[in-house]
Amino acid sequence: MGWSYRKSIKMGPFRLNLSRGGVGHSWGNRLFRVTRNADGRRTLAVNLPGGFHWRKTTSGHS
Structure with missing residues (x-):
């Protein structure tokens, strides 16, 4: 198993997710959340x- 990196920065209902694969973001609370991953998946x-x-989950490719 290789090493990985993940860091999440919270700014109110908005969250910035940093990982080895790139940057993603999410918005919402515990009941409802919308996320966009670094590879474009929503x-x-x-x-x-x-x-x-x-x-x-939907693919990021059109």
């Missing part, structure tokens, strides 16, 4: 009380 996540969650 993820929409909804987390409900009681352990229910829904997540949808």
Whole structure:
């Protein structure tokens, strides 16, 4: 297993994610979050009380 790097910087509801693969960002709170990864993938996540969650990831390629 190789080494990896990941650092997350929080600025209110906005989060900047730094990794070896590049820079990504996300916006939201514990219930609803939108994320854009360094490779261009987008993820929409909804987390409900009681352990229910829904997540949808779309490719960054057109």
